[in-house]
Amino acid sequence: MESVYIHIPFCKSICSYCDFCKMLYNGSWVTQYLNALIEEIKDKYDGEVIKTLYIGGGTPSSLSLKDLKYLFEIIKQFNLTELEEFTFECNLNDLNEELLQFLLDNGVNRLSIGIESFNEDKLNFMERHHTFLEAEEKFKLMRKMGFNNINIDLIYGIPGETLKDLKKDLELFLKLEPDHISTYSLIVEDNTKIGINGVIPIPEELDASMYEEICEKLDMKRYEHYEVSNFAKKGKKSKHNLKYWNNEEYYGFGLGAAGYTNGVRYENTRSLTEYINGKRRKKEEILSIEDKMYNELMLGFRKMEGINLKDFFIKYGVNMQEVFDLHEVLKNEELIVDGEYIYVNPEYIYVMNEILVKIL
Ligand SMILES: C[S@@+](CC[C@H](N)C(=O)[O-])C[C@H]1O[C@@H](n2cnc3c(N)ncnc32)[C@H](O)[C@@H]1O
Numbered sequence: 001m002e003s004v005y006i007h008i009p010f011c012k013s014i015c016s017y018c019d020f021c022k023m024l025y026n027g028s029w030v031t032q033y034l035n036a037l038i039e040e041i042k043d044k045y046d047g048e049v050i051k052t053l054y055i056g057g058g059t060p061s062s063l064s065l066k067d068l069k070y071l072f073e074i075i076k077q078f079n080l081t082e083l084e085e086f087t088f089e090c091n092l093n094d095l096n097e098e099l100l101q102f103l104l105d106n107g108v109n110r111l112s113i114g115i116e117s118f119n120e121d122k123l124n125f126m127e128r129h130h131t132f133l134e135a136e137e138k139f140k141l142m143r144k145m146g147f148n149n150i151n152i153d154l155i156y157g158i159p160g161e162t163l164k165d166l167k168k169d170l171e172l173f174l175k176l177e178p179d180h181i182s183t184y185s186l187i188v189e190d191n192t193k194i195g196i197n198g199v200i201p202i203p204e205e206l207d208a209s210m211y212e213e214i215c216e217k218l219d220m221k222r223y224e225h226y227e228v229s230n231f232a233k234k235g236k237k238s239k240h241n242l243k244y245w246n247n248e249e250y251y252g253f254g255l256g257a258a259g260y261t262n263g264v265r266y267e268n269t270r271s272l273t274e275y276i277n278g279k280r281r282k283k284e285e286i287l288s289i290e291d292k293m294y295n296e297l298m299l300g301f302r303k304m305e306g307i308n309l310k311d312f313f314i315k316y317g318v319n320m321q322e323v324f325d326l327h328e329v330l331k332n333e334e335l336i337v338d339g340e341y342i343y344v345n346p347e348y349i350y351v352m353n354e355i356l357v358k359i360l
Pocket residue numbers: 017018019020057058059089090091113114115116153154155184185186187188189
């Protein structure tokens with residue numbers, strides 16, 4: 001395992017659409033949580049060299065500097081001599097010179113910020129609050145302090161949002177000149193405020209036009225569309241997330257965290273009490289070779305470059321075409337083979353799941 005994900009489940013406020021493992025910040029829980037996190041890491045980490053580290057949430061930047069110092073002491077347990085990418089997820093409102101300096105001093109070289117939108121109606125719907133001017137100011141600060149790898153998240157497909165609204169959002173996002181942009185179509189999850197209130201997702205055709213607009217606009221501005229929802233400037237693809245899409249193993253530590261180690265995919269409990277009491281694992285699945293090949297396709301076809309057929313053979317000792325029936329999707333040009341690679345025809349990337357259903 002060359003990669004570690006650490007989950008920090010605390011947020012200063014809860015967004016209306018969020019079904020991630022999160023809870024409202026509570027200072028006295030944080031210390032107990034971090035104590036339990038140390039135990040999990042001590043128990044499971046085998047001392048490998050770690051090349052990518054990702055602290056996500058929740059909102060890691062919601063922690064106080066004192067708690068963050070404790071968290072970063074914990075991180076020193078890992079062998080980070082060859083660390084290439086260290087991402088820390090932040091909320092825009094938490095960014096200040098002191099926090100940024102602390103992150104820099106501790107080796108963080110990539111920031112990921114959930115901006116989501118600058119449209120007032122969209123932000124109100126999401127129950128998030130910031131302005132473009134604030135974002136511009138924070139970007140200036142991050143750049144001045146030396147951060148050269150910044151991702152921002154965009155959510156589209158909010159009920160009532162028009163194509164024009166999205167275009168405006170894209171224009172403002174691009175004005176910030178981020179190095180990486182992740183875009184997500186709003187998912188209405190049952191267990192969220194909007195789900196409980198019965199919010200209806202936008203029509204599929206509008207969603208598809210919005211996706212098309214995003215792809216075109218970001219391509220024009222020289223962002224490489226390298227994964228269904230992710231776009232990067234040259235040299236700024238997320239090394240950590242690519243490990244997921246390449247179906248590689250990684251440690252997941254923390255409440256609700258998922259991981260994949262020694263052939264086992266696991267998910268931790270979402271109950272803070274259980275986690276603090278050392279009852280961490282909720283689910284564990286030992287993968288068969290068939291499961292692994294299935295995941296290879298599910299994840300690998302998310303990448304625009306697709307899957308390297310030679311690597312597939314080296315990994316599994318069998319050709320992909322011998323295991324999966326690809327005749328129809330190749331004939332229809334839904335999948336394309338080009339040299340060593342097989343990939344989803346970009347025209348169909350939006351309906352990738354339907355293609356996967358046909359194959360799998
Ligand atoms: C779990 S959040 C962590 C980032 C940070 N807590 C924040 O919100 O600023 C990661 C990203 O997932 C996306 N996301 C979360 N819930 C979503 C939903 N229901 N539909 C679409 N995207 C969602 C958002 O873009 C969000 O920034």
